[in-house]
Amino acid sequence: MKKYKKFSRYFVVVSFIVLVLILSINVIVDPYSMTKYNLLKIPNKFARDDRAEKISKLYMDDRYDNMIFGSSRVYVTDPLIINKYLGGITYNCGVGRARIEDQLGFLLFLQRQDKLPKNAIFGLDFYSFNENLESNKYFMKNRELNFIQNSKYSNFDMYTEKLFSIDALRASYKTLKNYLVNKQEVPRFDEYGSALSSDRISEYSNVNLAQLYFSKSRIESDKRNISTLKYDKVSEDRLLYLDTIIEICENNNMSCLFMTTPLNGQMLEEFTKDKKQRETLQTFKNELSKRTAFYDFLNHNKITDNRAFFVDTMHFTPLAGNLLFARIFHDRNVSLPEKFGVYIEKD
């Protein structure tokens, strides 16, 4: 019986010590910058959550002059190009699977921090306005971003996830290892928030692989991504979020540019074969034009129809990103097809 007593005691005590130790490491390293105290003064943290990583960076950095907001379509664009056009310093605030609420969340956060930029570019993914599409769970869990009151996640959930979880431990380990041993490695996003160094880009540069990503099944899958949740109605709530973004821009004298992010022509064609989906797309554009002027890249032209400008059917290459900016900043040195980024005036 003594052995069982020892076993039980060790079980409880050691488990408790290990858990406290893990919590302590996570609090000290704080890979998601939850505590706001960077006890070890670690410059590069390896949070595995785009939103948490960018929020943490924006906390520490000074105000940026220009910012780009959007999803993974946007985060591969080069902020240095914007510096060339607008001057000042640009930060790419794109995060994976962003909806319009993510963009508004970032804007509200920056407003609270008194760090709103002078210029802002918003990349709008039309499928993310789908009424049936739920908000991203990382958005919902992020205390700084989530302005929607009905979140099923509490602050407690967020703290436990970021400080007392396997994921937090992994992020702490990676952060600590980089800090102590290999100081060369940079986080997924570069200093200015761009994911240009992403492995995906080099992977897709292989022509054969790129061909595969444009296979029939890939297009079908991407099409499903867009229409999986029956995209027959543009979300009223999300249009309201867009209204709020426009309001913030106006009230703070920000110069805001809006653009619909392009899809590869082949994908666009597949998607608009369906009458209902074609109508939804048009409704989306109409709703946008009621609210603001914007550059429309959701159409066919020599660039969007050319696979070389896309890493897959939904994501354009950094080079296409440069062309996108060349259009919206009227760069006369770059020759672009007329239909690439059609300027739609506000109704």
Add this chain to the structure above:
Amino acid sequence: MLLGYYSLNKLRYTQGAKYWLIVGSLFFYSWWNVSYLPLMLASIVVNYTLTRKMQTKEHNKPLLLSGLIFNIGLLAYFKYTDFFISNVNLALSTEIPLLNLALPLAISFFTLQQIAFLIDSYGGLVKEKNFTDYTLFVVFFPQLIAGPIVHHKEMMPQFATLRGKVLNYKNIATGLFIFSIGLFKKVVIADTFATWASAGFSVSEKLNMLEAWATSLSYTFQLYFDFSGYTDMAIGIGLLFNIVLPQNFNSPYKATSIIDFWSRWHMTLTRFLTTYIYNPLVKSFGKFSFHKAMFATFVTMFIAGIWHGAAWTFVVFGAIHGLALVINHYYKSKKYKINNIFAWFLTFNFLNLSFVIFRAESMGDAWNVMKAMFGGELVLNHQWYDKLEFLQDRVEFGAWMQNVASNEMPFIFAIIALVIVVFFKNTTYMMENLKPNFAYLSLGILMFVISVLKMQEVSEFLYYNF
């Protein structure tokens, strides 16, 4: 709770210790949903009153019948009313509004437990005079929500023994270890599969062949690890209080026939069905015959299917399992021999397919998944193109698992899970053979710590819904 229980017992407040357990159990129940607490308490009071009357009267068949009507009526009202109304609406083109009743937590379990007690009381097999003991029997928190479905005679004597009132370190050590296994099964294994199963079933009409298999296998393993994980936790916590709960799983995926499966899966439900439905049904048919027994088997499984939920998918699930049992019994009676490995393969695949029906939102969804499993498009990972280029005329290379996961993990996990469920010793074996040594200690702590750190992603237990 544990501390309070043993402290009160040590101070010889044994009745107080029981109250403590009852209050703690009711708090545990209310933590999930307090609104149905009065319903459960009312059910306890009614059943206790009826059984007390039965124990004092001679002609108590009407009491038994009213008890059965009360319990089955309660279950039927909350669980099946909307299903009934929607089918009437469909059949008669009426528009009777649905009641949209939420299913009270654990109703299926505490109702079955009390039905068993009622029938046993009627048969004179059990007697319970003490309301506190009866309440404790129903609400004892480890088994309250999702079983095991316990008998009064196997539970209450344990609360009465003197040994049960003092700390037993063997039970504590075993309880902690078994609880950790259960937590690990649920939080780490079942919830990992849950993500893939949910993703696949939500787009059932769009799955390719491999995605459909990943979806169905994910659910098959999710269901087992989720439910058996819960049971292990219940058994583990029970042991901490010196209460041995009955075994509920005995490596069901090692089964080599459907008969074998149902003797290993949710064993306390099978015991309930056999004792309180199958046996009385066979008796009611008069002289025993193979055909009558098979009819009773089919009816029992049919009821088991409906017990799981109010949907045609559960009806079909019960019916095909009933049919499979009948065929299995027929084969057995003819003494046909099948190779063991082939028999296991056949059984496992039958289960995997039947769980597609069990999980699907509708028969249409189930059909979509099954259709894709056997006739869907075969898409392979684009990264395999270089090695499998010769297959390019027959298969597609591309986003092969896009609708379920972004990689091949569902298959890797399914293989690991299969190895665990087929080749590893089960929890019962570990419970009986736990050695208080470093290896068991490290394994237990590791599973516990990992599970605690994974808990923020936990979804609800599947059997809460049944």
